[in-house]
Amino acid sequence: MIEARGLTKVYGNKTAVAGVNFTVEAGRVTGFLGPNGAGKSTTMRMIMGLDRPTSGTVTVNGTPFARHAAPLRDVGALLDAKAVHTSRSAYNHLLAMAATHSIPKKRVHDVIEMTGLADVAKKKVGGFSLGMGQRLGIAAALLGDPQTVILDEPVNGLDPEGVVWVRNLVKYLASEGRTVFLSSHLMSEMAVTADHLIVIGRGRIIADAPIQDIISGKGQIRTRVRTDQPDQLMRLLAGDGVSVELQDNDLLEVTGLDPRGIARAALDSRVMIYELTPLQASLEEAYMELTKDEVEYHSLITTGAAAPVQTGGN
Amino acid sequence: MSSTTLDPSRRGAHAGDVPAGTMSGTSTGPGPSFLRVLNSEFIKFRTLLSTVILLGCTVLVVVGFGALSAWGTGQFSEAAATDPQAAAAFAAQGGDLAVGVPTSGIAFAQLILGSLGVLLMSSEFTTGMARSTFAAVPKRVPAYAAKLLVVMVTAFVLTAASVYLAGLVSLPILDNYNLKLDLASSQSVKMLLVNSLYVAAVAAIGMALGSLIRNSAGGIMSLVGLFFVAPIAFQLIPGDFFVEARKYLPGNTVEPMTAVQHVPDTLEAWQAALVLGAWVVVPVVLAAVLLKRRDV
Structure with missing residues (x-):
């Protein structure tokens, strides 16, 4: 279970996360939805103790991440597919990560197998495609067989097969009773993956509800x-x-x-x-509606491209 | 901000009936002890091709300069036999030039291994690896200390081995010119140990700079500035202050520590050791404190 209380992060004069409160329960997939720059990654980095909250607290199973006795065995995270030294092989990266917690080599081979990296495990990460990088990040997250799994934009750059794989993986992890928290800026992806949805925009929680409520209610x-x-x-x-x-x-x-x-x-x-x-596309629109006041970067091209379709219909 | 209360009848609310035993919320295995983190940092160290190449270069440079210096020293001593002017210069050096031959490549070894120190830490940040490292070791300082230990021990051992090898290679060359070099003499051993410790110190300073600046080019430039530019600049700037301050630069601490006799107007050996120690401790501790505080 992940609990954020009054969690705030301010960079200079810009508030990335503005006093958010939420709880991510075990045993279900909780989606963290928001447009780019909404504060999703910052929140996740604060959960992992990488960024220090300006104020407020966030705990995993009741304890701040940094105070866990065996962090990798409690919480696994994919925060950034490129959180790897580009000149090291995938296998050696995982081996070094595993060594910090005396995780056996067999587990390293297992996660490599599980994420479909067997063919490229001995190659330098620098040559990986974004999708392969994501798979390596997921492998690293699963290394300690953690009770809590945090994935920041896991399907970014994955091929369709990979997207389905991640979808099934997170559902399976949740079905085992684990806490699964994954972020995305794609409403459609969340609709098919998440059981519960926390929607964030400009550092504030806009909605926190079961996915069905968000889809049908709003x-x-x-x-x-x-x-x-x-x-x-x-x-x-x-x-x-x-x-x-x-x-x-x-x-x-x-x-x-x-x-x-x-x-x-x-x-x-x-x-x-x-x-x-x-x-079903109305999900996307419901999300747009939810976030239209909270989007930081408005794009003119989107409305421009949509216009001919509408005039064509009239 | 709107929020909807959870409806327990909905799917996903089966958190309560998780099979007991599989997941308790507490860890089920060992965490990051210092030895495990050290092992991890050593794996990271040896699995980078660039590290291995830099280490190889250090050996080549130290041995190469040792051989070159042996040849040059031999030529010099030969000239001294026929040329009274050269003989005077030779005598002024104390007559025992050969003892400095094995360590003649140290200036380059410190540059390479100091840069390696910078790179090992700065690349954590430039590649994003730091997020993985400090997620695994959220207390951060153990990972930093482990990396520091790996870098310093490697720098010491590699420099000592290279210097010894340089000595072995220069022996037959010096022999050609009837110059004697005893690698087991107390002065030779002292030269080897002090220079190896010095290079380890430079690597530690480099790592601290890499951690503070988090940028490879910036870290290496700072290192070069401190060890190569500052001594020259301090010599060029007129005034007693800079003459005095120059003695306290880290790069000028080796000579006082290895001198057979104390040279006037230089630091005593123990003072030089303390100065070098301060040059290591201050940036290393500062970097550790900031590493703990700053966002990754």
Whole structure:
């Protein structure tokens, strides 16, 4: 269990983390979601005792990380895929890490095997791709078979197979009763990986809730509907809290009514529909909505690129 | 800031029924004792090709300069036999030039091993390795002390071995010129030990600089500034203060420590040893304190 109380980090006149409180429970995957520069990495470095909090405390299983008797056996962390000397081989890096805690060589071979690094373990880390670096970082995090696993942006740079692997790995670790805390700036990744979500923006916690609550509670349900009688269906569905937008000749986007309700209304009035797609992308939008006031760097290109799509629909 | 209370009926709330025994929240094995950290630092030290290359270069340079110096000393003594002017100069040196031959490459050994000291610490920060190192050893100082020990012991042993080897190589060369060198004489042994300790001290200063500056180029430049630029600058600047201060530069402590007889207007051997000790202790302790305090 990780507990942060009033955790604050100030760099010069910039507050990276502003008095956050949160608890990461054991036995589930807790996602730490926030845009770049929101304070995710700083918070994780403070958990690992690498950055000293300006004020507040953070403990792992009730004790600050630096006071653990065998830190690597309690907490494993991937903070930065490049936290390795580039001229050393992956195997020697892990061997040196393992030596600090008398972790046997067999465990080094095991984590190399587990993370799929066997073929490159004797090669210099400097030549690794970002994905291989991530795998090495995960191998290092798992070295001490820790009860708490902290992974900062673990899927960054991984190929699709690697992304699925990390997803299954963290779920498996949580199912064993471990505390799993992983950060990402991708809502879609969190939606399929995390059980619980802590959303951070500009150093403040914006939301701390089970993933389902964040998905359904905050986001609105949107459904794409294709029919030959869009006008008729639009009239049928219109009502309190429901908005329907005609996007193409036969394409509607319905907000505020679940697919079942749409299908029921269509069936009752004998309107044929031939597509009914719940839009999971609304997660991303819910996240955008959550963070739009908290994003530090706004990008003009995003809105510019989105504009033609919208005008095309109108 | 909004926050939602946990609903225990949701998935993920099965934390309570974790199989007992597998995970208790407390560690189930040994932690980072000093010997384990030392072992780790030694693994890190020997698994870098650049380190091995620098160590090899040190041996080559010390032995090479020893041989070159033996040849030069021989030429000088030969000239002294025919040229009265050279003979006078030879006599002024005390007649025993050969004893300094094995340690003639020390100036270069200190530069290489001092730079190695800088690099071993600065590269931790430039590569990001420090985050791994200090996550494994969050008390930080044991890792720093272990690295310091590895660097100093290596610098001492390597310098001693190189100097001895340089002596062995120069023996037949000196023999050509009928010059005697006894590697087992007390002065030879003293030269070997003092110079090896000195190089270990320079490596320690380098490591402290690497830790304080956290930048390879900056650390090495500071080291060069202290050992090569400062002595020259202090000589050029007029005034008694700089003449006096020059004696206290770390690079000028070896001669007083190895002198057969005390040379006027230099430090006593014990004073020189204390000065060099201070040059090591102050930056090393300062670096340790700051390492403990600063963010990684």
